[in-house]
Each structure stands twice: as structure tokens, then as C-alpha cells.
Amino acid sequence: MKFQPYFPSLIQKFLMLLALITVSALSALFFIERFIVMPKLISQEDNLAGAALDRARTALGNSHQSLAAQARDWAHWDDTYEFVQGERSDYARTNFSREMYEDFEYQLTAFFDSHRSLVWVAGTNPSNDQYGACNNTEGRCDWASSTIKQINHWLPAIGHSQGNIHLLTPMPALVSIAEVLRTDGSGPPKGWVAKVRFIDRSLETSLKQQLGLPVMLTVQPENRRGSDTPAIQRQPEYLWVSGPLSDTDTGPVVHLATRIPRQEFRTQVRVFRYALLWTGVLLVCVIGLVLLLLMRQVLQPLSLFSRFISRNQNPRDRLPYLTDTQVPTSLVKRNDEIGKLARHVKVMLEQQNAQSRELLKLSMQDPLTSLPNRRAFDSRLEQILNSSSLQSLSVLMIDIDHFKLYNDHYGHPAGDACLIRVASCLQETVKGRRVMVARTGGEEFSVLMPGTPESQAEKSAEQLRAAVAALAIPHATSPTASVITLSIGVAFHGAGAGLASRIQLMKQADDALYEAKRKGRNQVVNFRPEHTSEL
Template identity: 30%
Template structure:
């Protein structure tokens, strides 16, 4: 007797296994695309964002440097300053170089140099906030001469007669502007240099934070030989730190800009991609469910009914008719059912013909001995049963 296919040979189970394999392969492909295509693009975009934020900080710092440049040029191209360095303005110090003037300018040091780079006069505010001013180098009044010696050495080596600006990456980072001392109206050769030093103090860093809206820090460090190259460190899924080293004095040192930035841009893009991925997967699963339902209704269920019908025929239920639901179908299953029905009808006609030929004489058409034996056996059986 024929039986239904084993569990794992069923069309439904095989098709379900195939669809599961397809869904798994699609999920794997999507995961690989996310890992090796989308994520690198998002990380690259995040790196560009971090570099752009450093550019904003650098522009804000450059604006402060330009402001210092304007200040030093205003003072250096002033006739009173020219006369002071020339020794012709004895009241210049009392009138201009005092604590309030430096605090108003926001500078920590003002240094006047002779054309050969020798300090002529220096004035500044020390770390304790005390003002000092004296002729010659800062050491003459208890100050540090590290920076003035560095600037004097550069002047002595020969500088173009224009305003120069540098960053200082010493123990206390600062901005430096150095301008030749000139007369404002007359054409005359410079008779010295004026330097202003603006410290990169906590107040200035706070101002830069408010201007840019970025949590930043500035500090000097040994030069690692990679100026203007950004280094990005992802601290957590929500925070990252990016740094950039700027060329600065003294040689072998660099001014490092460090910024702590939110990873909101990356997370938002990642969430958007994940949202699209989830919806894509949901639509795919819904589509597969619909396909399975249609497959069950249109193909698998009729095939099971057909298989069940043929099984019943094999169990000697020869009079059972082919279900009308199969015969009335217009698709391939209906064609198969009708062809099977025609085959059964032909087989029955042939069976009846063979039976007729076996029980009647071919020439006379009269019943033969076999039919008589069959009737006799039937009559005897009825007698035995008391009928």
C-alpha cells in the first residue's frame, strides 16, 4: 500500500526548508553589507565630521591670533613706540606699560627688541598675577627669559620685515605676534621689534568652547612628527575624542587640540539604517509567509488531497469518485486529476470487458461453466447461511 512521503520528503517541508535557507542567506548578506559596506561609510563620515569640528576650533583660534596680530601692529606702527625704542620718549613706560593696560589687551608679555634682537624693554604679568616691567630681558626683574631669548634669536638670524605669528607650546601654551616697529606716516627703516604674547589660558579656552560649542582642550606636548594629522579615538558608543597637532615653538614641541565630541551623527545614521534593515526584514518575512500560505492553498493542499484519494483507491475502495474540487480546477493539478479520471474509466471498461469474456462463450454469448460454478458456489453459501 502506498503511503504519504516521509516527513522530510514532503514538498511542504522541503519548500519550507528551502525558504528558511534563502531567508538565512539573505540575512547573512544583509549583515555582511552592514559590516563591510555601510559601517565603514558611516565611520568615514564620522571621521570627516570630527575633522570639520577641529577645523572650526582651528579657525576660532586663528581669529584670536589675527586679533593679536592687529594689536601688535597697532602698537608697533605707532610713532610713540618708534620714539620710545629710539630713546626719545621717556614717558612712554609710565603712560602705556602698566598692569591695567596689559590686562585690557589680554596679553601676558610685551617685549621690545632692538634691531639685532637684544631686549630693550619687557613688561608682563607673572603666574601670581603680579605686574613687572624693566629694561632689558625679563630676568632683570625676576621673570623668565626663555621666550624672549627664543624670539631674540630668531630676530638675530634675520626675519622678513613683516608681522610674524607663532604658537607657543611650552609649559604654558600661548599665541605670539611679532611685528617690526615702524613710523605710521613716514617711510623709515624699522628700529626694532615688538612682541605680544597672549596666553592660551583657561578663560580663553572657555571662550573658545562657548564660541564653537565644542568641549575642547589645548596643551603643549612633544612633537610626534605628524602635524595636522587627526587622531580619532572612539571612547564609547556615544563619545569620541579627536586630536590634532599644530606646529609651534620651540622646535620639537607641538600644540595639541583635543576635542570630546558626541557620536550622535553616527548613532543617528546607524539607527536609521537599522530601522530600514528591520523593516526590510519584516517585509521579507511577511512576503514569505504570504508565499507559504498561497503555496499551501494553491498547490500543497490539492496535492495532499490527490495523494489521499489515490491511497484510498489502493485500499480496494474502487468505487470512490475523484473529488470534484480536483476535477474542476483549471490548472495543472486539474489537468492531472482529469487525466487520472480518464485513465480509471478506461481501466474499468477494460476490466468489465475481460470479466464478460471470461464468463460467457465468445461465439454464442451464453454463460459458460465458470459463471455456473460461481452461481453454484454463491447458492451453496446462502444455503449454509440459512437464507
Template identity: 45%
Template sequence: MEQNHNALTAQTRDWAHWDDTYQFIQDANSDYATSNFSQEMFEDLHDQAMIFISEDQQPMWIAGIDPDTNTYDTCTSATGDCSWAAPLIAEVQPFLGEVEATGLSLSFASPWPALAAIAPILQTDRTGPSRGWLIKLRLIDERLTDLLEEQTGLPVQISTRPAPADTERKMALERGPELLHAAKPLLTHSRGPELVLSTEIPRDRVKRASRNFRYSLAWTAVLLAVLLAVVIGVVLALLYGLVLKPLGQFTRFVTGKQGENSLAQRENLADVPGSLSQHDPLTGLANRRLFDASLQQSLSDEPEKPTSVLMLDIDHFKLYNDRYGHPEGDRCLARVAECMEQTVKPHGFLVARTGGEEFSVLMPETGLEQARTCAEELHKAIAGLKLPHADSPVSDVVTVSAGVASSVNVDNVSGSTLMRSADLALYEAKDQGRNRVACFGEDAANIFG
């Protein structure tokens, strides 16, 4: 749960501490919303909603999927099609004054069991002043409990119940003939109900351990005179492996206390948010935050040398997900990411996943012609994977569209203007029928299919 919360908070900071977001909260630029948000993006990231809160603590833009109807909407207020977001905003508003630059993690039992993260909206270099807040919501659903079961090896259920008096907020342990039932309240920030984590542990494992232990003791008595040292060592090993270790793990789960060995685990977990804040968890590629920082550094370090960027979209990826399902869609994204890394590896370029099905490539000290050649190599290599895409209108395999821009062709060049130029070229490639490469500042004759 903590690892999921850390990941959600890191992703929220990435979005909130971004120059484009900082500009959007001030002028509500429609291009920002159109190019950055879609139902597919929320489904890929397993997120439910993103809510932009203005300085007066009122919602100014909402995008997300209604948990009750599973329909995707965008609105400028929590009314009409986005009225489902109003109860969540009401739960979050009291905490806005407590949010620091690093963000704030919250857990709610109502209006839905959910994890939430809040971060102040700042510029990419984390300077201000803050222009509001960004809220990201992730439901506590079957997908999350399946992940917890995979990590713990135990059946896990997260449910809600009316919040008892403070004196009753204790772990509950029920011993059945076959199972040990354990339930523990989780820290919940919503008013009213609370979240409860429960599990069941088979008692037969403990019983088998006890039988084995008694059997070992009987043999110890017989062989004590001959093999005293050996038998004692075996018994101690069995005692630890079959009894003490499982019972110790169970005790730590129920009481929430950690032994000395957990200090190293906590130190390792402390490194997770830093890694998550710079890399995409699905593909392992750099994420938008690392890409933007690297682009800015490339432009600043040697402004006299050309810097090129490439934006690439998988063609008709929503149709792919609709036909093959989201797990297969995730595998498709991972295969495309691996192919891109292998293709540009000889050049030392940075590949990043900057959206749901959107990837970007940073090419320092690279002019437009060389960047165009790299884009065409990627276009050909991805098609060469021959990933089936039966519903694509442009091909029977997965294809991509790409837009290329170079600093030598962009006026008043900056990270934002260079990426915007690549985005315009990508739009041109899509407008010309997709499955091709387009370069910013050149006419349609320089679009390569």
C-alpha cells in the first residue's frame, strides 16, 4: 500500500511541477487538455481522475472516469457530467492548506475506497508562486488487492466499515478451526467510515510445523548419544524455518511492528519514490519529468549546437486495447519501448514514455536530417515487430506516427516550444493518414510513410 501511495504521489508531482501545467492553470489552454488527456491514458495508468484546483480552492478543470458509470468526461466544474467528483473535492479541500512542495498522500473510504495524492502546481524547477493544486485519484479495487495478494502470498481484502470510537480502533484476531482471521484498520482521512485490511492464514501450516517439531524431538531422544550435536542443529533449523519464522511473520503483520531486519527493507523502499519519479513503471523508460529536465539541460549546456526531438504515437491504440484487452495493450507498449531503446542505443539518445501511447526521443547535437533518419528507422523497426492489429484502418500490424523538430528550425527555442513544434509535426503526420514521419517546418512533400 505504501509503495502504491509513493508511486501515485511521485506521478502527481511530475504533472504538477511542469511549466505547461503551470501555464494551463492560469489560462485554461485547450491544447494542453486535448494533447495530454484521454480515457486510454487513465486506464493505462490505472488512475480514476485528475482534478485541477485554483488558488481560491475551487475546481477549474476535471478529467476522469465516473466510478459508477465508467464513462470518461472532462469539465470545468464539478457539476453536470462531472458532478460525481464533487464529494471527493469536498473531502480533499480541508487538506489543501497542509500540502507541501513534496506532495501529500491521503486515503479515503468515501465516496469510494481510494488512494489520493495532492501536489501544489509549480514551475518545472519547483519555483512559484503556487497557482493551485493538482489531485490524482486511484481507486482501491480488485486490481490493487490482486497486486497485494501477489506480493504477500496471502488473500487480501480491503473493505469499509463505520468508524468506531477511538478506543475500539484495534487489530482484531479471530481463531477458527482452519484459519486465523486478522483485520486491521488503515489510516483513513475521510469523514465517517474507515478502511479495514483483512486476511486469512491457514492454521494447517502451523499444525504441520508442530507435528514435524515433535517428530524431530523423538528422534533426538533416540540418537542423542551418537549424533547429539548434529541433531540439535537440525532441530534448531526446523524450529526456525517451520515454526518461529512463519509465526514471526504473522506477528509482524498483525501488530504492524517490524524487527531489526525491516530497517534495511525500509531503507530500500525509501529509494523507490526517487526511481519512480524519473521512470515509467510499465516500460522502465524515462518519464516526462526526466525527459523535460534532460531537454532543458541539452539546450542550456551547448546552445550553439542543434538539439532535435521526436514525438511518436502508436496508431489507433484505443482500437488495439478494445480488441485485445488492456493487459495485451500493456505488453504492446513494453515491446514498442524495448524496440525503441534498442534502435537508438547506438546513438546514445534518450527514449521516454511521455503519455499513454506517446513516446519521445531526445537527440542532442543532432540536426534535422539525422533526426529524420532516426525517426524513419524507428518507424520501420516498430512495424517490423509485426504485432497484430486487426482493427487498425492503416495496417494489419502495429504502426506509429512520428513528428520531428530541431532547434535550428524553431524561433525563440526552449524546451516547451521545441516539444510543441514536434507535436505539430506529429499532428501533420496523423492528418496525412498516420503510419508516417513528418518534420516541423517542411511541407507535405517531406512526410515519409
């Protein structure tokens, strides 16, 4: 058996090339995700975490600074200066109350003299919310004893200045201490004022309301101060970030921790992976499209063109006055001989259809008033009557009273002008409604009103009659009125009336019009069966 060398077909070559491109593209996307996109997203998430921690630090620092301002305001006051020296016996009574601690964000105020002895303490017990004000830490103020001792311990470190400290025991707290001076800032110093805000659930709730993120606060010893760099811990749903509040140089340290949802990060990763998946799907689709292209470039265009030409040559497959000019776009856009031929055929057919449409327009439109003519009106009426969705239909037949006398008296040019004004008025009066106004005779007009009940049709007819009368077109020879008037007959076809022919409905409208003329013209008459018998 003779060995036959293998030569891959063109389709196989396309398949191998596109498969190689697909693998290369997917590998490149995987590399981009692993080594470019993911590190960048993680870096953005770290920056977001750091910014959130900085906002928490700023909010808590502002709270501590507000506490320091309160301490300074109380310490730099002549009344306080005298009070810590044993004077101003009414100071405590006039300046401390439970309501004051409900209005401010701190819970404890302590006054010390220059010997670090407690002069006065006032505040609310965080365990039971009971208010107490004493000159010692016994009785109602025994709950503040340990806190006062801790503050007293740090007074030497504060010295003759103002400072912030954090307390670890007995309860974590932010403390601001200010030296007692006169209101003008002069001395000598006579003691200290300390303001305390306990780190409790209310403080964490306040920070959460400011930041929109939960904040957890803990106080740790000075030897665990650590670095200011945020510590980040990742979990599937949340990102935990923590760090110290560096608003003191010594003593215990407040550590803040907050939890940030990773929804945005997970969404970005999901979107990128969806893009990766759909890119692969798109590449597979491209392979199929390229294979189809081989067939479309040779056989399918010729077959398509042949079917199009055959369809236009068979009059049974097209309208009698229009030729299908929608040459397939795929043929027109080609830059070869088939495309050139398709474009020439398209231009020829469009010219032919333009002439046909113009002839159709002339055959369906009244040249004087530009309204639809009798042919257009009858065609539309037949179409509505044959519609399966027909609910109701009203037809108005309108005649200009004594128009022959008008023509004889004023002349045909004036008569034409009168017809144009009447037609325009009729059209304007029913503008915006689903109706059709047509000129169906010399001075005769007809109005088609699908979906209109009989009472509404009569009302519309009266509006048309009144609108034309309001034009006040002079008619000196009219026996009816001194201006142009209308007589209108109304015929109605209801949903339960069975099938009606175009001729029957128009005959009823004509009978109603005749009755309007018989009664003296310039009026609207609805068709009734007795009108036919009277005729």
C-alpha cells in the first residue's frame, strides 16, 4: 500500500489556528488576572481599609480633642481657680447637675488642687446611670474611686501643661487633663481639671453612626502600643483592619478595629471572571462563524440573489404596485461583482417603487384638500369591518349646505377656497383622535371613527358642525343661514350587531344625512331604522 501524505484541509487549518489563538488568549487572561488584576484589587482594598481606619482614628481623635476643649474651658476660669483653693462654696451647686451630663458626651469631671488632692468629683455611674457629686470618693461617688486614683497617678506626668491619656482600669476611658489657671491664662497654677469619657457601647455606637462602619475599641498597656501601620485580616465576607490611636505619647493605648464588607472586591473579581468566561465562549463562537464564512462567500450569496430575483419576477408573491427592493444587505455590501450587481438592481427597483408610490398617492388623495379620497376611505372602512378586533365603529357623512348656490354666487375659485377651509377645520377639530377625515364627493366629507360609541360620535359630529359654523364663511344665498353650515348623518355599528358591509353602513349614514336635510339642515341626525322606511 502506497503511503499517502496528509495535507490538512483549509477548514482544519482554520480550526487549528483558532484553537491556538483561543488557548493563547485564555492563558493571557489567566496571567493578567493572577499577576496584574488581583494584586491591584488587593492593593485597592488595603488602601480602602487604611482610609476607613484613618477616618475612625480622626473621629475618635476629634472626640478626645472635644473632651480636651471642655477640660480647658473649665480649668481656665476664675471661678474654678478660686474653687480649687477652697473658695466659692456655691460653685458645685450652681455648676453641676445631672442634666449637664446628659447634654455632654463625657461622664465624669474631677477637680484636684495643687497638691493632687481631690477637691470635687461629679458624674454618672456607667453601671447604673446614677448621678453623684461629692468632695471625696465615698458614698454615692465610691464608683469613681479607682478612676480618680488612676488619674492622680498620671498628674505628675502631665505637669504644668494640658494632656490626653487613656485609662486601662478600672474601665477603659479617654481622659483630658488641664491645669487650673485664671480666665486670662495667668497663674500660678492651682490644680487640675480632668474630664473623662468611658469607652463603652455608646461611644462605639456614636462612631458607627459617623462612619457607617462598626467600630470596636480596646485599651491595651503601653508596652503593646505597636506600629501605626494598619493590621489587616481577610475573611471571605469581611476585611478586618485595626491599629492604635496615637494621640498620646505615654500610657495605655486605644486600639481601634473596624469591619469592612468585601462586596465591592468580590463583585470586581466576579465581573472579571465572567468576562474571562464569556471571552472563551466568544472565541468558540468565532470559530463557528469563520467556518460558516466559507459557505457564505461562494454558494449562499448566489442562492440568495437567485431567490430574490425569482420572487420579483412572480407577481403572485408581491403587491401589484410595489416591487421588493430589500436586496439582502449581505449582497449589497460586498465589494465584488455580486455586490456591484446587487447595488445596480437595488437602485433600479427603488426608482421603480418611487414612481409606483407617487401614483398610489395620487390615486388615494384628494388633490384640492389633501385629504384621503373616496378610494382611501372605502379601503380603510373595509379593512376595519373585516378586522377581528372590531368593537364598535361610527361613520359620519357630512354635506355642506347649499354649496351649489355658494359656487353660483361666489364663483368656483371661492368655492375651492371654501372647501379647503372646511377640510382644514374638520381635520383640526378631530386632531389627535384615531379618526379618518376624507373628501368623498364634491361638497361631501366622511369621517371614520373606530372604537367610538354612538353617543360620543354624535357629540363629535356636533363639534364639527359648530366648528365650521364658527368659521363664519359668508353664504349670502343660503336659505338656512348667512354662513356656511353642515348637515351630518351618523351611523353606528356595535360589537354585537353582527357583520355589516361597507355599503350597508354608508347607506345608513347617507339616510341619516338625508333626514338632517329634510328637517331643515345645519344639524346632526343619528340613523334610526324609521329613516329608511320614511325614504
